Amino acid sequence: xxxxxxxxxxxxxxxxxxxxxxxxxxxxxxxxxxxxxxxxxxxxxxxxxxxxxxxxxxxxxxxxxxxxxxxxxxxxxxxxxxxxxxxxxxxxxxxxxxxxxxxxxxxxxxxxxxxxxxxxxxxxxxxxxxxxxxxxxxxxxxxxxxxxxxxxxxxxxxxxxxxxxxxxxxxxxxxxxxxxxxxxxxxxxxxxxxxxxxxxxxxxxxxxxxxxxxxxxxxxxxxxxxxxxxxxxxxxxxxxxxxxxxxxxxxxxxxxxxxxxxxxxxxxxxxxxxxxxxxxxxxxxxxxxxxxxxxxxxxxxxxxxxxxxxxxxxx
Numbered sequence: 001x002x003x004x005x006x007x008x009x010x011x012x013x014x015x016x017x018x019x020x021x022x023x024x025x026x027x028x029x030x031x032x033x034x035x036x037x038x039x040x041x042x043x044x045x046x047x048x049x050x051x052x053x054x055x056x057x058x059x060x061x062x063x064x065x066x067x068x069x070x071x072x073x074x075x076x077x078x079x080x081x082x083x084x085x086x087x088x089x090x091x092x093x094x095x096x097x098x099x100x101x102x103x104x105x106x107x108x109x110x111x112x113x114x115x116x117x118x119x120x121x122x123x124x125x126x127x128x129x130x131x132x133x134x135x136x137x138x139x140x141x142x143x144x145x146x147x148x149x150x151x152x153x154x155x156x157x158x159x160x161x162x163x164x165x166x167x168x169x170x171x172x173x174x175x176x177x178x179x180x181x182x183x184x185x186x187x188x189x190x191x192x193x194x195x196x197x198x199x200x201x202x203x204x205x206x207x208x209x210x211x212x213x214x215x216x217x218x219x220x221x222x223x224x225x226x227x228x229x230x231x232x233x234x235x236x237x238x239x240x241x242x243x244x245x246x247x248x249x250x251x252x253x254x255x256x257x258x259x260x261x262x263x264x265x266x267x268x269x270x271x272x273x274x275x276x277x278x279x280x281x282x283x284x285x286x287x288x289x290x291x292x293x294x295x296x297x298x299x300x301x302x303x304x305x306x307x308x309x310x311x312x313x314x315x
Contacts, residue, residue: 047069050065050069051088051118054088057093059089062092080106081113083106084106084110084115084118087119096129096130100149100153107160120160123153124153124169128150128173129146130145130149131147131173131177132150147177154170154171154174171194175190175210179213184218188215211231211235212236212239215232216236216255219262223269229262233256233260240253260294260296264290264293265298268286271283271286271290272306275306286303287307
Protein backbone atom coordinates (compact mmCIF):
# COMPACT_ATOMS: atom_id res chain seq x y z
CA UNK A 1 0.00 0.00 0.00
CA UNK A 2 1.09 3.56 -0.66
CA UNK A 3 -0.45 5.18 2.41
CA UNK A 4 -2.43 7.53 0.17
CA UNK A 5 -5.29 7.99 2.61
CA UNK A 6 -3.51 10.63 4.62
CA UNK A 7 -2.37 12.42 1.47
CA UNK A 8 -5.86 12.68 0.06
CA UNK A 9 -7.28 13.75 3.45
CA UNK A 10 -5.42 17.04 3.29
CA UNK A 11 -7.97 19.61 2.16
CA UNK A 12 -5.62 22.47 1.24
CA UNK A 13 -1.87 22.96 0.89
CA UNK A 14 0.22 26.02 0.15
CA UNK A 15 3.88 25.27 -0.59
CA UNK A 16 6.70 27.66 -1.48
CA UNK A 17 9.50 25.48 -2.79
CA UNK A 18 12.91 27.13 -2.58
CA UNK A 19 16.49 25.86 -2.10
CA UNK A 20 17.85 22.59 -0.67
CA UNK A 21 15.52 19.77 -1.62
CA UNK A 22 13.07 22.46 -2.61
CA UNK A 23 11.66 23.49 0.76
CA UNK A 24 12.11 26.80 2.54
CA UNK A 25 8.86 28.07 4.05
CA UNK A 26 6.19 25.40 3.57
CA UNK A 27 2.69 25.70 5.01
CA UNK A 28 -0.14 23.21 5.34
CA UNK A 29 -3.68 23.31 6.71
CA UNK A 30 -3.64 22.14 10.33
CA UNK A 31 -6.31 20.57 12.57
CA UNK A 32 -7.59 24.01 13.61
CA UNK A 33 -8.22 24.88 9.94
CA UNK A 34 -5.41 27.45 10.09
CA UNK A 35 -2.19 27.33 8.13
CA UNK A 36 0.81 26.05 10.09
CA UNK A 37 4.48 26.17 9.17
CA UNK A 38 6.11 22.81 8.32
CA UNK A 39 9.58 22.16 9.71
CA UNK A 40 11.22 21.73 6.29
CA UNK A 41 14.69 21.33 7.79
CA UNK A 42 13.52 18.25 9.65
CA UNK A 43 11.91 16.99 6.45
CA UNK A 44 15.20 17.39 4.57
CA UNK A 45 17.03 15.48 7.31
CA UNK A 46 14.53 12.65 7.21
CA UNK A 47 14.71 12.44 3.41
CA UNK A 48 18.50 12.28 3.66
CA UNK A 49 18.17 9.43 6.17
CA UNK A 50 15.75 7.76 3.79
CA UNK A 51 18.21 8.00 0.90
CA UNK A 52 21.01 6.67 3.07
CA UNK A 53 18.94 3.69 4.15
CA UNK A 54 18.04 2.81 0.57
CA UNK A 55 21.68 3.34 -0.46
CA UNK A 56 22.80 0.87 2.19
CA UNK A 57 20.24 -1.64 0.99
CA UNK A 58 18.33 -1.47 4.29
CA UNK A 59 14.85 -1.36 2.78
CA UNK A 60 13.17 -2.26 6.06
CA UNK A 61 14.64 0.79 7.79
CA UNK A 62 13.93 2.92 4.73
CA UNK A 63 10.27 1.98 4.62
CA UNK A 64 9.96 2.74 8.32
CA UNK A 65 11.29 6.28 7.71
CA UNK A 66 9.06 6.59 4.66
CA UNK A 67 5.87 5.75 6.59
CA UNK A 68 6.75 8.24 9.32
CA UNK A 69 7.35 10.93 6.69
CA UNK A 70 4.00 10.31 5.03
CA UNK A 71 2.19 10.50 8.37
CA UNK A 72 4.12 13.50 9.67
CA UNK A 73 4.24 15.50 6.43
CA UNK A 74 1.25 14.43 4.33
CA UNK A 75 1.28 17.64 2.31
CA UNK A 76 4.85 17.10 1.22
CA UNK A 77 4.55 13.41 0.41
CA UNK A 78 2.73 13.81 -2.89
CA UNK A 79 2.48 11.71 -6.04
CA UNK A 80 6.02 12.65 -7.06
CA UNK A 81 7.35 11.43 -3.69
CA UNK A 82 5.69 8.03 -4.16
CA UNK A 83 7.11 7.76 -7.68
CA UNK A 84 10.57 8.65 -6.39
CA UNK A 85 10.28 6.07 -3.59
CA UNK A 86 9.40 3.35 -6.12
CA UNK A 87 12.72 3.98 -7.81
CA UNK A 88 14.52 4.09 -4.47
CA UNK A 89 13.10 0.71 -3.52
CA UNK A 90 14.56 -0.83 -6.70
CA UNK A 91 17.87 0.88 -5.98
CA UNK A 92 17.84 -0.48 -2.44
CA UNK A 93 17.27 -3.98 -3.82
CA UNK A 94 20.32 -3.53 -6.07
CA UNK A 95 18.09 -3.82 -9.14
CA UNK A 96 19.88 -1.11 -11.08
CA UNK A 97 18.23 -1.71 -14.46
CA UNK A 98 14.75 -1.39 -12.95
CA UNK A 99 15.85 1.54 -10.79
CA UNK A 100 17.15 3.46 -13.80
CA UNK A 101 13.86 2.92 -15.61
CA UNK A 102 11.91 4.10 -12.55
CA UNK A 103 14.10 7.18 -12.04
CA UNK A 104 13.74 8.17 -15.69
CA UNK A 105 9.96 7.73 -15.50
CA UNK A 106 9.95 9.94 -12.42
CA UNK A 107 12.12 12.61 -14.06
CA UNK A 108 9.94 12.66 -17.17
CA UNK A 109 6.71 12.91 -15.20
CA UNK A 110 7.77 15.31 -12.45
CA UNK A 111 10.39 17.74 -13.85
CA UNK A 112 9.55 20.31 -11.17
CA UNK A 113 9.58 17.93 -8.24
CA UNK A 114 11.60 18.78 -5.16
CA UNK A 115 13.16 15.31 -5.52
CA UNK A 116 14.37 15.91 -9.09
CA UNK A 117 17.98 16.59 -8.07
CA UNK A 118 17.97 13.61 -5.72
CA UNK A 119 16.91 11.33 -8.57
CA UNK A 120 19.63 12.74 -10.84
CA UNK A 121 22.13 12.13 -8.07
CA UNK A 122 21.03 8.50 -7.86
CA UNK A 123 21.47 8.12 -11.62
CA UNK A 124 24.95 9.54 -11.21
CA UNK A 125 25.72 6.89 -8.59
CA UNK A 126 24.45 4.11 -10.85
CA UNK A 127 26.24 5.46 -13.92
CA UNK A 128 29.48 5.72 -11.96
CA UNK A 129 29.13 2.13 -10.79
CA UNK A 130 28.74 0.93 -14.38
CA UNK A 131 31.71 2.99 -15.58
CA UNK A 132 33.78 1.39 -12.81
CA UNK A 133 33.00 -2.08 -14.11
CA UNK A 134 29.69 -3.11 -12.56
CA UNK A 135 28.15 -5.82 -14.70
CA UNK A 136 24.76 -5.77 -16.36
CA UNK A 137 22.58 -8.77 -17.14
CA UNK A 138 21.46 -9.08 -20.78
CA UNK A 139 19.21 -11.68 -22.41
CA UNK A 140 18.18 -12.77 -18.95
CA UNK A 141 21.39 -14.43 -17.80
CA UNK A 142 24.49 -13.12 -19.63
CA UNK A 143 26.55 -10.75 -17.49
CA UNK A 144 28.66 -8.09 -19.22
CA UNK A 145 30.36 -4.97 -17.96
CA UNK A 146 27.98 -2.05 -18.15
CA UNK A 147 30.34 0.53 -19.63
CA UNK A 148 27.93 1.45 -22.43
CA UNK A 149 25.04 1.69 -19.99
CA UNK A 150 27.09 3.95 -17.73
CA UNK A 151 27.90 6.29 -20.60
CA UNK A 152 24.25 6.37 -21.62
CA UNK A 153 23.15 7.25 -18.09
CA UNK A 154 25.74 10.02 -17.82
CA UNK A 155 24.59 11.46 -21.14
CA UNK A 156 21.03 11.53 -19.80
CA UNK A 157 22.22 13.47 -16.76
CA UNK A 158 24.08 15.96 -18.98
CA UNK A 159 20.97 16.46 -21.06
CA UNK A 160 18.75 17.04 -18.04
CA UNK A 161 21.02 19.06 -15.75
CA UNK A 162 22.07 21.69 -18.28
CA UNK A 163 25.12 23.50 -16.94
CA UNK A 164 24.65 22.24 -13.40
CA UNK A 165 27.28 20.53 -11.24
CA UNK A 166 25.85 17.06 -11.88
CA UNK A 167 26.12 17.58 -15.64
CA UNK A 168 29.73 18.67 -15.25
CA UNK A 169 30.55 15.70 -13.05
CA UNK A 170 28.86 13.28 -15.46
CA UNK A 171 30.69 14.70 -18.48
CA UNK A 172 34.06 14.43 -16.71
CA UNK A 173 33.28 10.88 -15.59
CA UNK A 174 32.72 9.82 -19.21
CA UNK A 175 35.94 11.52 -20.37
CA UNK A 176 37.98 9.92 -17.61
CA UNK A 177 36.42 6.53 -18.38
CA UNK A 178 37.56 6.78 -22.01
CA UNK A 179 41.05 7.75 -20.89
CA UNK A 180 41.26 4.88 -18.43
CA UNK A 181 40.43 2.47 -21.24
CA UNK A 182 42.91 4.19 -23.59
CA UNK A 183 40.16 5.20 -26.02
CA UNK A 184 42.07 8.35 -26.89
CA UNK A 185 39.90 9.61 -29.75
CA UNK A 186 36.71 9.30 -27.70
CA UNK A 187 38.42 10.81 -24.68
CA UNK A 188 39.61 13.80 -26.70
CA UNK A 189 36.14 14.33 -28.19
CA UNK A 190 34.58 14.28 -24.72
CA UNK A 191 37.12 16.68 -23.24
CA UNK A 192 36.66 18.94 -26.25
CA UNK A 193 32.89 18.92 -25.64
CA UNK A 194 33.49 19.78 -21.98
CA UNK A 195 35.83 22.65 -22.87
CA UNK A 196 33.40 24.11 -25.40
CA UNK A 197 30.56 23.98 -22.87
CA UNK A 198 32.49 25.13 -19.79
CA UNK A 199 35.59 26.99 -21.04
CA UNK A 200 36.23 28.91 -17.83
CA UNK A 201 37.16 28.13 -14.23
CA UNK A 202 38.72 24.92 -13.01
CA UNK A 203 36.79 22.76 -15.43
CA UNK A 204 38.03 24.82 -18.38
CA UNK A 205 41.60 24.52 -17.16
CA UNK A 206 41.27 20.79 -16.58
CA UNK A 207 39.70 20.12 -19.99
CA UNK A 208 42.29 22.18 -21.89
CA UNK A 209 45.11 20.20 -20.30
CA UNK A 210 43.26 16.94 -20.97
CA UNK A 211 42.84 17.81 -24.65
CA UNK A 212 46.61 18.11 -24.96
CA UNK A 213 47.16 14.96 -22.92
CA UNK A 214 44.77 12.77 -24.92
CA UNK A 215 46.04 14.01 -28.27
CA UNK A 216 49.60 13.32 -27.16
CA UNK A 217 48.75 9.88 -25.82
CA UNK A 218 46.89 9.00 -29.02
CA UNK A 219 49.94 9.42 -31.23
CA UNK A 220 50.90 5.92 -32.37
CA UNK A 221 54.42 6.47 -33.62
CA UNK A 222 56.45 7.72 -36.60
CA UNK A 223 54.61 5.55 -39.09
CA UNK A 224 51.31 7.26 -38.27
CA UNK A 225 49.66 10.65 -38.66
CA UNK A 226 51.57 13.45 -36.93
CA UNK A 227 48.49 15.69 -36.65
CA UNK A 228 47.92 14.28 -33.16
CA UNK A 229 51.30 15.71 -32.11
CA UNK A 230 50.60 19.06 -33.76
CA UNK A 231 47.28 19.35 -31.91
CA UNK A 232 48.77 18.22 -28.61
CA UNK A 233 51.51 20.85 -28.85
CA UNK A 234 49.00 23.62 -29.59
CA UNK A 235 46.88 22.70 -26.56
CA UNK A 236 49.92 22.49 -24.28
CA UNK A 237 51.11 25.88 -25.53
CA UNK A 238 47.68 27.40 -24.94
CA UNK A 239 47.65 25.93 -21.43
CA UNK A 240 51.13 27.32 -20.68
CA UNK A 241 50.09 30.76 -21.91
CA UNK A 242 46.89 30.90 -19.85
CA UNK A 243 48.11 29.13 -16.73
CA UNK A 244 51.88 29.69 -16.44
CA UNK A 245 52.12 28.73 -12.76
CA UNK A 246 50.33 25.41 -13.23
CA UNK A 247 52.24 24.79 -16.45
CA UNK A 248 55.55 25.13 -14.60
CA UNK A 249 54.37 22.73 -11.89
CA UNK A 250 53.24 20.18 -14.47
CA UNK A 251 56.44 20.60 -16.54
CA UNK A 252 54.49 21.40 -19.69
CA UNK A 253 57.64 22.77 -21.35
CA UNK A 254 59.19 19.30 -21.09
CA UNK A 255 56.12 17.75 -22.70
CA UNK A 256 56.38 20.26 -25.57
CA UNK A 257 60.06 19.41 -25.95
CA UNK A 258 59.18 15.72 -26.07
CA UNK A 259 56.64 16.41 -28.83
CA UNK A 260 59.30 18.31 -30.81
CA UNK A 261 61.60 15.31 -30.51
CA UNK A 262 58.82 13.00 -31.72
CA UNK A 263 57.98 15.24 -34.66
CA UNK A 264 61.64 15.50 -35.64
CA UNK A 265 62.06 11.75 -35.40
CA UNK A 266 59.02 11.19 -37.64
CA UNK A 267 60.58 13.40 -40.32
CA UNK A 268 63.89 11.60 -39.88
CA UNK A 269 62.08 8.31 -40.49
CA UNK A 270 60.71 9.71 -43.76
CA UNK A 271 64.14 11.00 -44.78
CA UNK A 272 65.73 7.60 -44.13
CA UNK A 273 63.05 5.98 -46.26
CA UNK A 274 63.99 8.23 -49.17
CA UNK A 275 67.64 7.53 -48.48
CA UNK A 276 66.95 3.80 -48.61
CA UNK A 277 65.08 4.11 -51.93
CA UNK A 278 68.01 5.98 -53.52
CA UNK A 279 66.17 9.32 -53.48
CA UNK A 280 69.08 11.23 -52.01
CA UNK A 281 67.84 14.69 -53.00
CA UNK A 282 64.47 14.17 -51.32
CA UNK A 283 66.21 12.74 -48.26
CA UNK A 284 68.45 15.80 -48.02
CA UNK A 285 65.43 18.10 -48.14
CA UNK A 286 63.95 16.31 -45.13
CA UNK A 287 67.29 16.28 -43.32
CA UNK A 288 67.59 20.04 -43.78
CA UNK A 289 64.00 20.62 -42.65
CA UNK A 290 64.74 18.73 -39.43
CA UNK A 291 67.86 20.82 -38.79
CA UNK A 292 65.94 24.06 -39.48
CA UNK A 293 62.74 23.27 -37.57
CA UNK A 294 64.09 21.30 -34.59
CA UNK A 295 67.75 22.32 -34.28
CA UNK A 296 68.05 21.18 -30.64
CA UNK A 297 66.63 17.73 -31.21
CA UNK A 298 68.56 14.48 -31.25
CA UNK A 299 67.16 13.84 -34.73
CA UNK A 300 68.66 17.12 -35.97
CA UNK A 301 72.13 15.92 -35.03
CA UNK A 302 71.56 12.67 -36.91
CA UNK A 303 70.13 14.57 -39.89
CA UNK A 304 73.17 16.83 -40.03
CA UNK A 305 75.53 13.85 -40.07
CA UNK A 306 73.56 12.11 -42.80
CA UNK A 307 73.40 15.29 -44.87
CA UNK A 308 77.17 15.68 -44.66
CA UNK A 309 77.60 12.04 -45.66
CA UNK A 310 75.40 12.54 -48.71
CA UNK A 311 77.30 15.65 -49.74
CA UNK A 312 80.64 13.88 -49.39
CA UNK A 313 79.41 10.95 -51.43
CA UNK A 314 77.93 13.24 -54.08
CA UNK A 315 74.34 12.21 -53.55
